[in-house]
Amino acid sequence: MDGFFTVPIDMSSPPCAVSTDRSKRALLTVFQPRLPTADRLLPYLRSIDASHWYTNRGPLLARFERALADHFAVTPDRVVGVANATAGLSASLLAGGSEDAGRNGRPLCILPSWTHEATAVAVLRAGLTPWFHEVAEDDWRLSPEMVADSLRGNPTLGARVSHVMVTAPFGAVVEAEPWRAFSDRFGLPVTIDAASGFDRLRGGPVDAVVSLHATKVLGIGEGGVVIARDAAQAARIRDLVQLGLSDERVIRQAGMNAKLSEYGAAIGLAALEIWSERRATLERLHARYAARLKGETGLSLWAPEGVSSTLMVRLPSRVAVETGQRLVAQGIATRRWWHAGCHRQPAFAAFPRQPLPITEALADSVLGLPFHEGLADADVDAAADTLRAVLPG
Structure with missing residues (x-):
């Protein structure tokens, strides 16, 4: 079931x-999804017709990312629209070196078991192995202190950990600053799975990923957005979701095809209006x-x-x-x-x-x-x- x-x-x-x-x-x-009506979409669709630009970092995507940057209180160079949030989570892990970690004997990613299955799938698709952790009774979240205790209490497994994925449950907020301090202390990149966190999430010093699925408060059908910890990380993710291709058409790290199309951006811009x-x-x-x-x-x-x-x-x-x-x-x-x-x-x-x-x-x-x-x-x-x-x- x-x-x-x-x-x-x-x-x-x-x-x-x-x-x-x-x-x-x-x-x-x-549940009953609600996306923008055809009437609201029409001006954006006409813009696509006029430009003949349908995907591959088009003008509507750039406009949508700027609008999202305003909402998340970051500069636009830290925002990357993606085809779905699961791909965004995987791209964040890849940009943090998950491939090298797996080859170097550190294939584990800590994440809560109390999360959507997509979180674990994203870990696997980035070449890592989930290590499921407990959450706190009161706020349903994984804390830096809980992970630190686990690393100290399980030195054999702890030595094989390369990343941490934290889930913000059902519209909750995970404060980024404590996780930045944890990351600095243990040398482990952290990504926040804030799939349902569009409303109150603000960009912080660790990567966060928001879902724009039809079931979310800002839905476009299928889509997501990565709010990267800094512009350099966003640039890596932007390349990774376009197969790994840089602006010079060079692939230094193999990625995936997880771009957000102009049509997805059009729906997103219309959704922001309402x-x-x-x-x-x-x-x-x-x-x-x-x-x-x-x-x-x-x-x-x-x-x-x-x-x-x-x-x-x-x-x-x-x-x-x-x-x-x-x-x-x-x-x-x-x-x-x-x-x-x-x-x-x-x-x-x-x-x-x-x-x-x-x-x-x-x-x-x-x-x-x-x-x-x-x-x-x-x-x-x-x-x-x-x-x-x-x-x-």
């Missing part, structure tokens, strides 16, 4: 409304959920520093699967966004890992509720009230 709990949709009812007749079981969808409106809507919906669920014993609503495109609740016990099934029976779709933890996936089962009791508890007790701009206030109330009603006693 991929984490979705669904039931048949009653097509006679609006797709995002809860039927008052529960026997019909109209599905309140857990960003403030979208942010306000999602912020209001989150606040309504928080008010509706306030006071429920043992139930906690994930409250990231920034606006996210997901609404995560932690249940009083490890009953995510059972509760999801009960919600679906009442017409409320849910999702376990990060499934069961990366280490439980067959493709990653053989890789080294710490004991992961917190990760496994989170995986079994965290559930995503319906959360998107198509929801009416009554839909939020129905989802929250139904959750209260179906929680196992």
Whole structure:
């Protein structure tokens, strides 16, 4: 099962409304992507038609990267648009020397198991091996102190580590400065997987990668952006996502074809036009959920520093699967966004890992509720009230 709990949709009812007749079981969808309309895209598409420039670092991509640089409070030479965030993570690792590290007996990359599987895939595609680590109970994050303790406590594995990948969960912020200090102390490059962190992320002294997938708050369908630690690192990544080709058409390090096309940039520019409106809507919906669920014993609503495109609740016990099934029976779709933890996936089962009791508890007790701009206030109330009603006693 991929984490979705669904039931048949009653097509006679609006797709995002809860039927008052529960026997019909109209599905309140857990997510509904929203990209810019065709009308908003049209001026940018006409610009592409006029320029005949469709990809390979075109003018719209340059314009989009400048706009993103303003948002992330960095200079444009530190921003690289990419085809997807997974490729951006791999490019960051490659730019930090992952190929040489693997050849020199340091093939391990530390990362949390409590993350999307794409994080681990990016590590593998950069030629490294994941070493899965535990996260903190209170903030669901990997800290520099936790990694430092691991390196000291596991000298054999620690000597084989070349990189660290940190995940910012569900719109949260990972402060970059402590990780820069860690990187300087241990000589290990750090990359922040801030896939859902568009809202509050600001450029810092370590690489960060944001997803622009359709499921994110600033979605373009497929895409991502790397905010590099400095301009030199961004230049390396920019070459790597164009096969490794430099401006002189020389490949010094083999990369990948992970460019962001002019069409992706066009959608991104149009999405930025409606960003403030979208942010306000999602912020209001989150606040309504928080008010509706306030006071429920043992139930906690994930409250990231920034606006996210997901609404995560932690249940009083490890009953995510059972509760999801009960919600679906009442017409409320849910999702376990990060499934069961990366280490439980067959493709990653053989890789080294710490004991992961917190990760496994989170995986079994965290559930995503319906959360998107198509929801009416009554839909939020129905989802929250139904959750209260179906929680196992």
